[in-house]
Amino acid sequence: MEKFTTLSAIAAALPEANIDTDKIIPARFLKTTQRTGLGRHAFDAMRYREDGSENPDFVLNREPWRKAEILITFDNLGCGSSREHAPWALLDFGIRCVIAPSFADIFFNNCFKNGILPISLPREVCERLMDDASMGENARLTVDLARQVVIRPDGEEVSFDIDPFRKHLLLEGLDDIGQTLQHEQGITRYENREHQEKSWMPSIHID
Amino acid sequence: MAPRTLFDKIWDDHVVETLPDGTSILYIDRHLVHEVTSPQAFEGLRLAGRRLRHPERTIAVVDHNVPTSDRTQPIEEPESRNQIETLERNVKEFGVPYFPLLSANQGIVHVVGPEQGISLPGMTIVCGDSHTSTHGAMGSLAFGIGTSEVEHVMATQTILQKPAKNMRVTVEGVPGHGVSAKDIMLAIIGRIGTAGGTGHVIEFAGSAIRGLDMAGRMTLCNMSIEAGARAGLVAPDETTFEYVRGRPFAPKGEDFDRAVAYWKTLATDEGAHFDKEVTLRAEDISPTLTWGTSPETVLPISGTVPDPAQEPDEARRAQMQRMLDYMGLEAGQAIAGTPVDVVFIGSCTNSRIEDLRAAARVAEGRKVAQGVRAMIVPGSGNVKRQAEEEGLDKVFLDAGFEWREAGCSMCLGMNPDRLTPGQRCASTSNRNFEGRQGPGGRTHLLSPAMAAAAAVTGCLTDVRELV
Numbered sequence: 218m219e220k221f222t223t224l225s226a227i228a229a230a231l232p233e234a235n236i237d238t239d240k241i242i243p244a245r246f247l248k249t250t251q252r253t254g255l256g257r258h259a260f261d262a263m264r265y266r267e268d269g270s271e272n273p274d275f276v277l278n279r280e281p282w283r284k285a286e287i288l289i290t291f292d293n294l295g296c297g298s299s300r301e302h303a304p305w306a307l308l309d310f311g312i313r314c315v316i317a318p319s320f321a322d323i324f325f326n327n328c329f330k331n332g333i334l335p336i337s338l339p340r341e342v343c344e345r346l347m348d349d350a351s352m353g354e355n356a357r358l359t360v361d362l363a364r365q366v367v368i369r370p371d372g373e374e375v376s377f378d379i380d381p382f383r384k385h386l387l388l389e390g391l392d393d394i395g396q397t398l399q400h401e402q403g404i405t406r407y408e409n410r411e412h413q414e415k416s417w418m419p420s421i422h423i424d
Numbered sequence: 425m426a427p428r429t430l431f432d433k434i435w436d437d438h439v440v441e442t443l444p445d446g447t448s449i450l451y452i453d454r455h456l457v458h459e460v461t462s463p464q465a466f467e468g469l470r471l472a473g474r475r476l477r478h479p480e481r482t483i484a485v486v487d488h489n490v491p492t493s494d495r496t497q498p499i500e501e502p503e504s505r506n507q508i509e510t511l512e513r514n515v516k517e518f519g520v521p522y523f524p525l526l527s528a529n530q531g532i533v534h535v536v537g538p539e540q541g542i543s544l545p546g547m548t549i550v551c552g553d554s555h556t557s558t559h560g561a562m563g564s565l566a567f568g569i570g571t572s573e574v575e576h577v578m579a580t581q582t583i584l585q586k587p588a589k590n591m592r593v594t595v596e597g598v599p600g601h602g603v604s605a606k607d608i609m610l611a612i613i614g615r616i617g618t619a620g621g622t623g624h625v626i627e628f629a630g631s632a633i634r635g636l637d638m639a640g641r642m643t644l645c646n647m648s649i650e651a652g653a654r655a656g657l658v659a660p661d662e663t664t665f666e667y668v669r670g671r672p673f674a675p676k677g678e679d680f681d682r683a684v685a686y687w688k689t690l691a692t693d694e695g696a697h698f699d700k701e702v703t704l705r706a707e708d709i710s711p712t713l714t715w716g717t718s719p720e721t722v723l724p725i726s727g728t729v730p731d732p733a734q735e736p737d738e739a740r741r742a743q744m745q746r747m748l749d750y751m752g753l754e755a756g757q758a759i760a761g762t763p764v765d766v767v768f769i770g771s772c773t774n775s776r777i778e779d780l781r782a783a784a785r786v787a788e789g790r791k792v793a794q795g796v797r798a799m800i801v802p803g804s805g806n807v808k809r810q811a812e813e814e815g816l817d818k819v820f821l822d823a824g825f826e827w828r829e830a831g832c833s834m835c836l837g838m839n840p841d842r843l844t845p846g847q848r849c850a851s852t853s854n855r856n857f858e859g860r861q862g863p864g865g866r867t868h869l870l871s872p873a874m875a876a877a878a879a880v881t882g883c884l885t886d887v888r889e890l891v
């Protein structure tokens with residue numbers, strides 16, 4: 218997983234609430250068996266017209282937002298299906314940070330697991346950041362994870378909350394499995410206890 | 425010890441360790457695997473040289489993109505075939521128990537787990553699919569996870585989680601004629617909204633819930649996710665134990681008795697704290713359906729489509745208008761009488777034998793209306809077989825329904841069963857987002873009986889007029 222330290226990038230505004238994972242990546246693109254290559258289908262229904270050509274009005278089809286690495290939306294981003302293809306599609310498109318007043322639980326978790334930083338900020342703040350974003354190239358936003366601030370183009374700093382453990386994993390680019398396996402002994406102890414206390418627990422075997 | 429909720433008890437019982445920041449390493453009893461969210465997890469294990477810690481706590485099935493027509497033919501869509509073949513290779517390589525496509529045990533993962541006695545009360549159950557919440561009906565803590573977590577569970581049999589908050593939705597009373605678990609759940613979502621349960625696990629309680637059979641409880645827990653909750657739960661009781669008894673992978677003999685003794689300790693203690701409480705009266709709930717593209721946009725079948733002009737909030741007003749345009753509906757129109765093109769009875773929400781029986785009661789002796797395509801997709805090969813034993817297939821076929829093989833089918837437009845743009849569908853599934861059942865498709869979520877009523881009348885209809 219790539220480390221996330223500071224990001225100074227173009228931000229794109231999608232001023233909508235309840236952008237669900239079907240919108241981020243429609244189900245018909247989930248048939249891949251690999252993690253990469255989904256970026257070109259991100260926001261498919263908004264991004265392309267029926268004949269397959271690009272919708273020129275959609276922000277991510279316009280310069281400079283084609284190169285956006287930060288996405289700002291309204292409430293409940295990533296609701297709907299738990300598909301991790303949603304953060305993969307965002308990441309493959311180039312998005313490293315998503316900012317919204319609130320997120321759906323599973324999407325929020327999945328972002329962290331893929332090195333995307335989800336930041337939740339009050340709606341008024343998101344609106345101001347969207348104004349910055351609309352200025353494009355001239356108004357990059359900077360996200361400094363170590364200091365937990367978003368720096369606006371005029372230098373104003375907006376601080377955000379983040380779970381310290383998740384922050385540590387992102388900063389170090391650490392994956393969860395390696396972390397958990399450090400607790401191997403605890404897992405084995407649990408299993409031994411279960412064996413005693415829930416001796417009825419069946420195993421699944423199919424010939 | 426302070427009084428605890430059902431959720432608290434299952435949680436406490438599975439904590440391996442709690443890390444300094446409050447995240448727990450939570451032990452996972454059952455891991456359900458399907459073809460869509462697993463390939464990249466297996467790929468990750470392979471790359472890191474890891475194995476499954478407990479294949480015997482894992483079960484794999486194919487469901488999301490299997491065709492529901494003739495299974496003896498090769499699968500046409502190359503990408504679907506690829507995902508299915510990839511899963512088959514992976515289960516062999518990693519020694520994972522698997523129900524293959526041609527097995528009678530194959531079906532939608534959330535139908536198969538309880539049906540086989542793989543999902544049991546008091547367990548922690550995960551699957552790379554949001555509707556894993558379904559298994560909460562067993563009185564287990566069951567939730568959807570992403571592919572990275574699938575890999576994590578495979579490698580460690582644990583997951584990293586912070587405890588959710590407790591919410592209780594109580595439904596008291598006796599549901600009226602024609603009102604099913606689906607109507608109750610749509611009414612709940614209409615009441616609390618799609619973010620009403622965010623950050624919470626919802627325990628469903630009250631006399632109306634106790635009175636539901638396991639299929640109904642599964643419908644309820646299935647759609648907890650549409651209410652924004654992390655999971656749904658119903659306390660295990662005699663109905664649960666009777667359901668579990670004798671299932672293929674359930675504990676047998678003395679083991680069963682020991683298990684029941686433990687399961688009986690799980691119910692929420694008197695006086696346990698809930699962070700949020702909502703109460704509904706079953707008598708207030710009518711047959712209910714959705715009019716828009718969010719599961720919270722519900723109406724009783726006697727209702728009229730709401731008018732965006734009445735909505736004070738500008739963003740909401742715009743969203744409502746967009747929904748009306750997408751759905752091809754006018755503000756103020758009566759929802760009953762709206763013609764439908766397709767009827768879909770299936771999905772992990774409503775594809776169990778009880779659901780098919782409810783639909784068959786309406787379909788019996790009637791004909792699918794001219795120009796309507798109506799399909800019945802049983803949730804598993806076993807549900808299909810049982811329905812055939814009961815003669816339900818005849819009822820449906822005589823009425824002009826399609827009688828198909830088990831799978832997710834038209835729930836998600838990922839396999840050959842999909843809507844074409846502009847088609848209106850009365851669907852027993854759980855999601856009505858734009859394009860969910862196929863690009864441009866218009867979905868109305870409703871109960872199996874209501875779906876059957878729409879099939880035989882050709883329009884959205886109050887099922888109480890038919891039965």
Ligand code: SF4
Pocket residue numbers: 487488532533534553555771772773831832835836853854
């Ligand atoms: S039936 Fe629909 S909701 Fe259920 S698992 Fe399949 S695709 Fe998901």
